Amino acid sequence: MSHFACKAFSALEKELKDDLLECYVEAQQEIEETINSIEGDGFSFDKLDKLFRSLHSMKGNCSVCFLDPLVGVLHKLEEIVDGMRGGYIQYHPYLGELIIVVIEKVYGLLQQIYRSHVAEIAVRDQLQRGLDEIYAEEDDSKRPEMAATLLRQCNQVTEEVKEEPAATSVIVKVEYTDEQKADIESFIGFSQKLNRLLGYSSERSERILKLCQLINAECKSSIDPAQLSAAAYMHNMGMALILNCKDDEAAKRQAEHNHPMVGAKLLSKHEGWEDAVAMVQAHKERFDGTGFPEGLVGSLIPQGAFILSMAVMFIDAVWGKSGSDYNKSAMRAVQMVNFESGKGFPPHLIESFNGAIRKVLVAKSK
Secondary structure, X not given: OOEEEOHHHHOXXXXXXXXXXXXXXXXXXXXXXXXXXXXXXXXXXXXXXXXXXXXXXXXXXXXXXXXXXXXXXXXXXXXXXXXXXXXXXXXXXXXXXXXXXXXXXXXXXXXXXHHHOEEXXXXXXHHHHXXXXXXXXXXXXXXXXXXXXXXXXXXXXXXXOOOOOOOOOOXXXXXXXXXXXXXXXXXXXXXXXXXXXXXXXXOHHHHHHHHHHHHHHHOOOOOOHXXXXXXXXXXOHHXXXXXXXXXXXXXXXXHHXXXXXXXXXXXXXXXOOHHHHHHHHHOOOOOOOOOOOOOOOHHHOOHHHHHHHHHHHHHHHHHOOOOOOOOOOHHHHHHHHXXXXXXXXXXXXXXXXXXXXXXXXHHHHO
């Protein structure tokens, strides 16, 4: 029987792989609960949306951990559910059952790779081919029977083992002008002082900066890395207002709501950082328009603001305020960011984030 391998996944630390398995099972339980709810009470857009996002988070975690042969299967399953959200694929109990079976089989393959570093090609290809055909079928009335057939079938086909990507550098060198260098040195000092006052690790800003630059490097159209650096160092400056609120919770909430505008105003006092100012001002905005302080939506929000927000979300989830060593929350942080695809962040930037995290994991495994 032929097998495939995911060498880069096998090279990851055991704690990270254990965390991936745990997150997968949690997402799997959410998916099953959602489908059972659809079967019992009928489907709604909210349920389909939750199902889609759970699948997307599951796929994102697998993608970050180099499980590319499994990502293709989950992606096609995600597209079928997205078709249900769009109204051109009708939900049917066979399709609901198929979703549960597919994620169970993918989990079985994941366990095989975890335990023995290889998994059966036949099972993976059976799922991929069957889901491809279901999604491509133009007559929606045929899909339920196709799903039923896939549930019964078991085909065996050989596949060449794909080579995994080599390790790449996680250091992005940023070139500054002489004037920018002087400002950046000041920004570093400001951020370190505020981190101490707010109880954050002294390394927080540097971690955010490095991840921002990695995500930016993964983007098809990157932004000025010098401007992004300034935003990474200065994004939280407005939070200094909280230090004056003491025990006044209402004042603290207002200060937090205003801090992007305050931080942007502080940064604007330094000439030549207009793009960074816009990033800082908008880093709490959300792709769907539910953010603050102005409720901007979609492309009205600078790309750098999204990059900064993703990096902050990940770094704070993984290290928290204490700045302790890289811990088991890494995959949960990846899952958290991926769950925001289309809501907090544009989907194409989620892919850039995942690509950046893959590089981090490769470097860490070395």
